[in-house]
Amino acid sequence: MSSPAYAVVNLDALQHNLQIVRQYAPHSKIMPVIKANAYGHGMLRVASALQSADAFAVARVDEGVRLRKAGITNRITVLEGFSCTHELDALLTYQLNPVVHSFSQVIMLETRTELNACSIWLKLDTGMNRLGFNAEEFYVAYQRLIQNPVIKGPINLMTHLANADDIQDTTTIKQTSKFNDTIAALLNEQMIESERSACSIANSAGILAWPVTLSDWVRPGIMLYGISPFPDTTGEDWHLKPVMELHSRLIAVKSLNKGDKVGYAGTWTCNKPTKLGIIAIGYGDGYPRHTMEGTPVLVNGHRVPLIGRVSMDMITVDLKSQPQAKPGDSVTLWGKGLAIEEIANCANTIPYTLVCGITQRVRFIEHSFNDLNLIANILNH
Numbered sequence: 001m002s003s004p005a006y007a008v009v010n011l012d013a014l015q016h017n018l019q020i021v022r023q024y025a026p027h028s029k030i031m032p033v034i035k036a037n038a039y040g041h042g043m044l045r046v047a048s049a050l051q052s053a054d055a056f057a058v059a060r061v062d063e064g065v066r067l068r069k070a071g072i073t074n075r076i077t078v079l080e081g082f083s084c085t086h087e088l089d090a091l092l093t094y095q096l097n098p099v100v101h102s103f104s105q106v107i108m109l110e111t112r113t114e115l116n117a118c119s120i121w122l123k124l125d126t127g128m129n130r131l132g133f134n135a136e137e138f139y140v141a142y143q144r145l146i147q148n149p150v151i152k153g154p155i156n157l158m159t160h161l162a163n164a165d166d167i168q169d170t171t172t173i174k175q176t177s178k179f180n181d182t183i184a185a186l187l188n189e190q191m192i193e194s195e196r197s198a199c200s201i202a203n204s205a206g207i208l209a210w211p212v213t214l215s216d217w218v219r220p221g222i223m224l225y226g227i228s229p230f231p232d233t234t235g236e237d238w239h240l241k242p243v244m245e246l247h248s249r250l251i252a253v254k255s256l257n258k259g260d261k262v263g264y265a266g267t268w269t270c271n272k273p274t275k276l277g278i279i280a281i282g283y284g285d286g287y288p289r290h291t292m293e294g295t296p297v298l299v300n301g302h303r304v305p306l307i308g309r310v311s312m313d314m315i316t317v318d319l320k321s322q323p324q325a326k327p328g329d330s331v332t333l334w335g336k337g338l339a340i341e342e343i344a345n346c347a348n349t350i351p352y353t354l355v356c357g358i359t360q361r362v363r364f365i366e367h368s369f370n371d372l373n374l375i376a377n378i379l380n381h
């Protein structure tokens with residue numbers, strides 16, 4: 001028997017969303033960000049579906065190694081770079097391109113003797129204050145790296161936006177100016193050969209809302225999965241198509257009387273007789289525990305409200321408006337007709353955490369137009 005909880009990954013939607021990136025950034029190369037198991041969608045699955053991309057970006061060395069071992073030959077950027085010689089060994093062996101953001105990395109690279117062995121992205125911190133060099137350090141790091149025979153030139157240059165999902169906030173403009181000014185200063189001092197160093201600034205929010213952030217490379221993550229990076233819009237508003245749907249089934253229906261309480265701690269009390277539906281999904285599957293009472297769930301395509309606490313394996317819904325619902329009926333937690341952005345709001349979180357949080361127990365089903373054709377063919381013969 002397979003688990004009642006399953007996620008459908010729509011590979012055609014993924015292709016469609018890549019096409020939307022191309023429309024917004026027609027002159028940029030695209031580096032789909034497939035870190036954290038491709039935001040929970042399955043890293044190898046997504047990499048195979050997006051092999052036409054110019055490169056991929058992952059966060060960690062081991063993610064890049066997994067891609068190589070699976071036969072992915074695209075360029076691969078490792079956004080966190082490396083923090084020990086073991087990781088540097090793996091980067092060189094598997095031809096992964098690290099982000100270099102600290103002097104301890106510069107020093108580690110200076111201990112190597114291989115020639116032209118490693119392409120890198122040098123990271124400027126323009127205000128995120130997470131990874132990256134400040135402007136003065138950036139010049140020094142650049143000088144040292146350009147003289148290091150291990151580095152395969154040109155050195156690519158990048159920064160990361162801290163608040164591009166707030167389209168009122170001028171931080172993005174400031175960060176972009178700082179990046180461009182710093183690179184212009186490097187150019188003035190003829191430290192870099194202009195045409196050869198590629199630059200990259202934009203994440204999804206940059207691509208969609210901040211044309212000034214478009215440069216040689218863009219790094220879309222969340223938008224590829226059909227999800228809006230902005231708190232007040234859905235992917236659909238940007239013509240994106242959701243890639244992941246989360247489904248399960250009703251496993252029990254029961255009648256409640258006035259005064260009955262539901263679930264752990266009995267946080268919901270029935271005020272007039274109704275029907276209760278029990279659904280096989282819980283925080284053990286990645287449905288967030290803090291999802292509020294009243295959050296919509298689709299039962300046979302109709303919205304019903306969540307009631308009581310989310311438990312590990314189950315949630316409960318009020319079936320007042322769907323009294324004919326019965327065990328075995330299909331349930332959608334997010335997907336067609338129920339935007340993940342809406343569920344994220346109801347759970348007081350962002351959609352990123354919902355897709356990343358799907359657990360091992362959930363079955364994954366891939367869906368694409370080609371598969372449908374295949375099924376149609378099988379049915380016709």
Ligand SMILES: *Cc1c(COP(=O)(O)O)cnc(C)c1O
Pocket residue numbers: 033035079160202203204205219220221222223229
């Ligand atoms: C995760 C990440 C991205 C992608 O961000 P989205 O908001 O998902 O588009 C881009 N660049 C860096 C450095 C990242 O860490």
